[in-house]
Amino acid sequence: MIRLLNLIQNENMKIYRRLRTWIMGLLLLAIVVTFATFSHAGANPDHDWRAAAKATIEHNQQEINNPDLPAKFKIGLRDEMALQQYALDHNQPPMETTLWGGVERAAGLIQIVTLFTVIIAGDMVAGEFTWGTIKLLLIRPATRAKILASKYAATLLFAAALLVTLFVSALIVNGILYGFQNIGLPHLTVQADGSVREGSMLLFVLATYGLKLIQLVMIVTLAFMISTVFRSSSLAIGLSIFIMFMGQVITFFLMRYSWGKYFLFANTDLTPYLEGKPLEEGMTMGFSITVLIFYFLLFNILSWEIFRRRDIAA
Template identity: 50%
Template sequence: MVNLLLNENMKIYQRLRTWLLIIGLVLTTVAFLIAQQYSVKPTQIANADWQTNMQQQIQNDKTQLANMNRGADWKTHVTSRINTNQYHLDHQIPPTEETLWGNMLNAANLMIVVSVMTVIIAADSVAGEFTDGTVKLLLIRPSSRSKILLSKYIATFTFSILLFIILFITAFVVSGILHGFTNVNAPYVYASSDTIAHETSIVKHAISTYLYQCIQMVMTVTLAFMISTVSRSSSIAIALSVGIMFAGSSIVGFLSQYNWAKYYLFENTDLTQYLTGSPNIAGMTLSFSIIVIISYFVIFNLLSWLVFRKKDVTA
């Protein structure tokens, strides 16, 4: 098994494409954070006068609530923002957006880039062997097909962890350079689904956000690996995996109005919804989402295993 893992990792890291993906992730992270730092909003007020900024925002939101009616969800969103800003003012807590960890929360959105890059590797892991015809050489070894498939999955999963670590370290270093390595223990204020403001550690919230985002990445990679195993074409596997990933995420908001949608995979993979106590669908809980995710995980891997064991390699 060790030799199989070494062989699969060698296949991944000896390719120029892999290192271009890693360099691309670093450059994308740096560019994203610098753009966030120097983007200018028309209504932005100097950070030194954040109290005035929040007071004005509260007044604007109250005026909108009094004069506009856009539905219950909109009212909840605006009320939550009012309560959050008021909590900042009452407790003299500066906004966390302009801190190291606040900036890293923005960088967490780049986890989708990590997912796409890993999907490219995962989709090519098995399908690429059939496309190149090297699967025959692989299967003449004494190792079972199950071990071969497991080694490919572990190697792909390890690559995704490497990209995650690179993203986190790069975001931390760049954010520290841009905002300084001070106020790392600043509190984070958020509003739960009942619009009540709460306070927690910004470090805990940021790390939890990244770790929860990893769940979505793992499921996306597992889905890509399953499609790679079923398909004989790496290009089709990559196209389908990336397409399903983006399509699945984009229709989450639309499906949230239906109660049955809570069984949909991508309604559950974003576990960050539970950090603020605001699930996508009323009644969903963290334990429920974990059960749904595990169920899909088992199904994807079982399907990969069954197909790979039975797949004909003589063609």
């Protein structure tokens, strides 16, 4: 275990000694500030949210009285009315007009974190072959399994560092823009009996980031596997980025078929399940998690088998 930790530390040193790592970190901070500034301008936090809430309640009441409206839509309207009325009664502004709304919107920037991590992951193994340092690495008294595991762990730790940077910077920047007076704002949910329950806004936002993190881990694991299969860093990085951006487009076409739901990128985004809106009818959180576990194991087994069998002297 100590040797594995030393290997991970060594891989981290390789990552953070490079100038590009710090450039990506500074670029992420700049993107967060720019994104938060434009989002704040579009959110219009100074508008009269109470008048808007009252108008929403009146509009929903009129829609509910419409006999032609399906029952499932009426349930959604009633839930929204309950939330708006609770907010009015307890003087709680909408999340979107507070710092928490900005922090939640910043979760979309996890794509940038994924992109930067893919660049690192695509170079972790292939880079050793490109620079000819793989032989020096393997003469150490450590098994190939530990060497590969240390590289994978260092890649995920880099992703975690970027993710923490994203969350903390988004919280600070949006706090400055919106003010910190609503930092204790609760997250409201409607129960089955129609009552409104207060929950932790921090936990809700962290859950959103956590579900996005699953997508990050899967794409990074794919990039790491490609880096292990190919000896070219540029090919590994380029192919990984292409798959990352084209994944959702491919999913759109494959979902026309019943077997499309088994495609990796049809299951990487778990956030729709928070709202009870799966990508395809019949898909559940458990189903998507099972598919993700299958791909996760497949990518790691392929990485290990190829790295274990590869003839380094060739």
